[in-house]
Amino acid sequence: MSVAADAISPIQAGGGQPALYPAMSIVSSVSTSVLKHIKAIADGSNPLDYKQLSEFRAFSSKRSQAVAEPLDSGQRPGKVDLQAFLGYMMSSECNIMRPLLENDLTYPMPSYFISSSHNTYLTGNQFYGGASTDAYSNVLLRGCRCIEIDVWDGEAKISKDDQDDEGNQVNKHYFMSHLHRSLSSHLSNYRVKNNAVPANTVANNALHLPTPWVSATTAMRAEPRVLHGHTMTKEVSFRAVCSAIRDSAFVTSNLPLIVSLEIHTSPEQQVIMVEIMRDLWAGLLVEEATQDWTVLPSPAELRGKILVKVKGKPPAGIKGSGPPSFIQVHPASSVSGSEDEEQGSISATKSKTNKKSIIQALSALGVYTQSYRFSGLSNIEARIPSHVFSLSERKLTEVHEGQGPTLFSHNRNFLMRAFPSGTRVSSSNLDPAFFWRKGVQMVALNWQSWDAGMMLNEAMFGGGLGWVLKPEGYRCSTTNTPISQYENQTAAIQYKTLSLAIHILAAQHLPIPNSDVRSDHFHPYVKCELHVGKHEERSGSPIAGGGSTLEGEYKRTIRPSKGVEPDFGGETMQFAEITGVVEELSFVRSVKMTEFAQNTLCENIEQSPPLEDHICR
Numbered sequence: 001m002s003v004a005a006d007a008i009s010p011i012q013a014g015g016g017q018p019a020l021y022p023a024m025s026i027v028s029s030v031s032t033s034v035l036k037h038i039k040a041i042a043d044g045s046n047p048l049d050y051k052q053l054s055e056f057r058a059f060s061s062k063r064s065q066a067v068a069e070p071l072d073s074g075q076r077p078g079k080v081d082l083q084a085f086l087g088y089m090m091s092s093e094c095n096i097m098r099p100l101l102e103n104d105l106t107y108p109m110p111s112y113f114i115s116s117s118h119n120t121y122l123t124g125n126q127f128y129g130g131a132s133t134d135a136y137s138n139v140l141l142r143g144c145r146c147i148e149i150d151v152w153d154g155e156a157k158i159s160k161d162d163q164d165d166e167g168n169q170v171n172k173h174y175f176m177s178h179l180h181r182s183l184s185s186h187l188s189n190y191r192v193k194n195n196a197v198p199a200n201t202v203a204n205n206a207l208h209l210p211t212p213w214v215s216a217t218t219a220m221r222a223e224p225r226v227l228h229g230h231t232m233t234k235e236v237s238f239r240a241v242c243s244a245i246r247d248s249a250f251v252t253s254n255l256p257l258i259v260s261l262e263i264h265t266s267p268e269q270q271v272i273m274v275e276i277m278r279d280l281w282a283g284l285l286v287e288e289a290t291q292d293w294t295v296l297p298s299p300a301e302l303r304g305k306i307l308v309k310v311k312g313k314p315p316a317g318i319k320g321s322g323p324p325s326f327i328q329v330h331p332a333s334s335v336s337g338s339e340d341e342e343q344g345s346i347s348a349t350k351s352k353t354n355k356k357s358i359i360q361a362l363s364a365l366g367v368y369t370q371s372y373r374f375s376g377l378s379n380i381e382a383r384i385p386s387h388v389f390s391l392s393e394r395k396l397t398e399v400h401e402g403q404g405p406t407l408f409s410h411n412r413n414f415l416m417r418a419f420p421s422g423t424r425v426s427s428s429n430l431d432p433a434f435f436w437r438k439g440v441q442m443v444a445l446n447w448q449s450w451d452a453g454m455m456l457n458e459a460m461f462g463g464g465l466g467w468v469l470k471p472e473g474y475r476c477s478t479t480n481t482p483i484s485q486y487e488n489q490t491a492a493i494q495y496k497t498l499s500l501a502i503h504i505l506a507a508q509h510l511p512i513p514n515s516d517v518r519s520d521h522f523h524p525y526v527k528c529e530l531h532v533g534k535h536e537e538r539s540g541s542p543i544a545g546g547g548s549t550l551e552g553e554y555k556r557t558i559r560p561s562k563g564v565e566p567d568f569g570g571e572t573m574q575f576a577e578i579t580g581v582v583e584e585l586s587f588v589r590s591v592k593m594t595e596f597a598q599n600t601l602c603e604n605i606e607q608s609p610p611l612e613d614h615i616c617r
Contacts, residue, residue, distance in 0.1 A: 027090040031508035033567040038089055042082040046570070056080065059088050103469045105255070105300040109368070110415055111475035112299060113436055114258065115457065115466040116146035118419045118444035121226050121236060126425045128232040129448075133244040139447045140248040145466030146258040146417070146442045147245070151238055152229060153269050154222035223276070224269045238273060242280045249284065249306060253465040256302035258369055258442070260309040260390070260417065267359050274361045281306050286367050294385055295477075296368055296415070299467045309388055309417075311358045312370030369415065377406045382414070390417040393430045397543060400438060404540025408489040411439030413476045419444040429453025434543065436460070437533045437585050439474050452551075452589065456531065459587050471584045490538045493582055500575040500588070502528060504558050504568040512564065513594060523560040524594050528573050530554035531587040533580055552589060554578065 030038065040046040048056065088094065103112075117139045123130040136147060227235035249257050265273065277285060284306045363370075372381040374389045377399070381387050391399065396418050399407050410416070418435045420428070427446040433456050435443045445453050461468060469475070473493035504526050512522050529552025536543050556573035 026092055030086065030090065031506070031565040033506040033565045034508050035086075036567070037505040037570070038086055039082060042080050042085045044079045047078060048080070053080070055093075056085065056088050059091070059093050060084055063087075103464070103467065105467065105469075106298045107469065108298055108476050109256075109296040109302075110411070110413055110441060111470050112441060112467045113460060113470060114146050114442045115144050115461040116258075116417065116442040116444040117144045117447050118148060119150065119228060119446065120144075120147040121149065121241065122228060122233060122427065122446075123448050124233075125427050126228060126231065126233070126422070129234075129427070131227065131234040131236050133236050133240045135448070136241060136244045137248040140245070140257075141252050142447070143252050143461055143464065143466045144447065145253065145255060146260060146444065148260045148262065148444065149226055149238070149241060150228060150262045150264065151224045151269075151273060152227055152235075152264045153266055154224050154237075154272075221272070222269075224265050224273050229264060239276050239280070242276050245306075246280050246284070250304055253467075254303050255299045255465045255467045256305050256307055258307045258309055260371075260442075260444075263311060263356055263358055263362070265356060267357060270359045270362045274359075274365070277308070277365070285365070287365060289367055296385060302368075307367070307369050308365040309369035309371055310362055310366040312363060312366055312372055312384075312387070377403055377410050382410060385414070388415045388417060390419060392419055392421045393435070394421045396435060396438070396440070400537075401540060401542050405489060408439050408492070411441070412474060412492075415442070416440045417442040417444060420446060432456050432460070433531050433585060433587060434537065437537055437582070439470070455589060456587055471582055495580045495582060498532070498575065498578040498581040498583075498586070500530070500578075502556075502573045502588070502590075504571050504573065506565070506567045507592070508565045510564045510566070510592060519563050522564060522594060523562055524564075524566050524592055525558055525560040526568070526573075527555060527557045527591045527593050529589040529591070530575050530578065531589065532578060533582060533585065535580060538580065552587075557593075 037046070041048060047053075119126065120139055121131045121133075121135055123132050123135050139147060224238035225235045226238050226241050227233060245257075245259065263270065278287075284304065286302065286305050286307050366386065368386050369388050370384070370386045371390060372384070372387050374391055374395070375381065382389075396407075416439070418430070418432075418440045420430050424430075424446070427449045429445045429449055429451050430443070430453060432443040432445060432453055443457075445457055447454065471493065507524065507526075510522075510524055512519065531552040532554070534543065534553060535541075554575055556575065558568055558571040558573060561568050
């Protein structure tokens with residue numbers, strides 16, 4: 001059963017829903033303060049410039065199906081019809097979040113930025129928050145094209161008393177089981193050290209805890225589960241997650257979906273995983289390459305397909321290092337290890353002890369997207385066309401500072417994924433723009449959080465299909481030879497100088513953050529931030545804040561006005577002569593802020609309606 005696109009309510013940002021954008025961007029009414037400025041434009045008191053007038057005339061011609069007369073570029077714009085211009089301003093044509101133009105989808109996959117989610121199953125924080133299959137449906141319907149599943153061994157069936165209202169098993173039992181095992185281990189070491197009892201006696205009898213089991217029948221067997229290991233978060237079944245993905249994967253976008261698997265299961269449970277994916281994703285799952293290849297296929301060639309990203313193994317018998325060159329390999333028989341090279345503070349102590357061997361049947365599903373533990377950009381793994389390195393924001397910043405030019409060159413030819421550090425327990429987000437400017441295709445974010453990171457993601461992917469073509473200097477070659485002549489990022493990209501003026505006329509229907517505050521004590525103003533690349537990003541120098549800061553480098557504000565329909569009088573925010581700009585990777589964030597009569601400042605970002613904070617490219 002498929003899920004309809006209009007099932008999303010309320011409309012949420014993130015980078016999708018192109019069919020809904022026209023409807024959500026039509027203004028139904030205009031306040032007195034806004035109408036005053038529209039009249040001034042229409043009667044010529046504050047006329048449109050040449051470009052603005054051309055766009056308005058094109059809109060009017062399209063509506064009337066008439067051919068507009070050519071506009072003389074030297075002609076000074078004058079009056080325009082008030083009703084026609086008012087209709088234009090209230091239409092979706094003037095929406096600041098208008099959809100992207102259609103991409104060229106014929107380049108190899110590394111040439112695109114991909115809208116991505118981190119720990120997709122979680123609905124709250126990273127330590128004791130909720131989990132739900134609805135989280136997968138939610139992000140997919142919002143345009144996400146790379147999701148994450150952390151898979152662990154299933155356990156014996158539990159009673160309804162141990163389930164939440166949605167039928168999800170509460171992970172507290174797993175957490176207590178893990179705690180008991182840890183205490184047993186410490187007790188065992190203590191007794192052996194003091195010659196109390198033989199070590200094997202303690203190990204065999206400590207606490208008599210149950211272990212994962214497999215039944216001979218599908219109905220009774222323990223199946224893999226999805227959870228954030230070594231935490232108190234809830235869990236959901238792997239089968240239910242795969243079912244939710246099947247129903248929502250291609251409702252909003254028909255472009256390929258990458259499913260990033262982190263495997264913590266036994267070989268027996270991996271067999272069940274493969275069975276479930278092949279069953280529920282039949283006809284959607286990419287299980288083999290269609291032909292010999294050394295360059296990854298394009299998104300257009302993989303429409304309607306699910307790609308599994310899972311651990312691979314470097315091919316045997318190939319040695320050496322040096323500049324990137326493509327080699328052709330086949331899926332490995334097995335490999336051990338956890339996908340994430342850094343788990344953070346929650347489970348770092350267990351990351352080395354929970355390595356699992358990946359069976360051939362599961363590893364083989366990583367046809368075009370095989371994960372490898374990162375050990376450097378010049379090692380054998382970095383030359384495999386299908387390899388994907390997953391690095392935390394902290395590790396990627398270290399690589400940037402040590403191998404900046406090589407990192408940029410690598411990401412022109414091969415896939416890479418960035419994810420938030422484990423210290424972000426509250427599910428806050430990193431600055432995705434910094435990693436996009438390093439060429440990272442999949443910057444995984446916590447979609448359950450409404451913050452500047454998700455606003456930037458909306459600006460990059462909003463109204464699109466989840467895959468956005470990189471700027472020209474960021475793309476890979478379409479031949480069998482990777483691009484390597486532009487080791488230096490500065491030489492590969494054409495940087496520009498930006499001068500930007502933003503005129504703030506008026507606003508309407510602003511919500512008052514505090515219901516106890518009277519509207520005449522409500523003094524809103526606008527702050528704008530310009531998010532552009534820094535010189536340090538291009539040179540490989542250390543980045544202030546480690547690339548995690550979400551504030552724009554350039555900020556401007558205007559004077560406060562008054563009330564919920566303020567008139568700002570056309571005040572201008574000027575950004576002059578900003579150098580080193582890549583237009584496609586530069587963003588303007590406007591934030592409606594409030595100053596109350598008591599001179600207390602309230603930046604109401606997370607609680608205010610999404611369209612009160614805008615980011616656009």
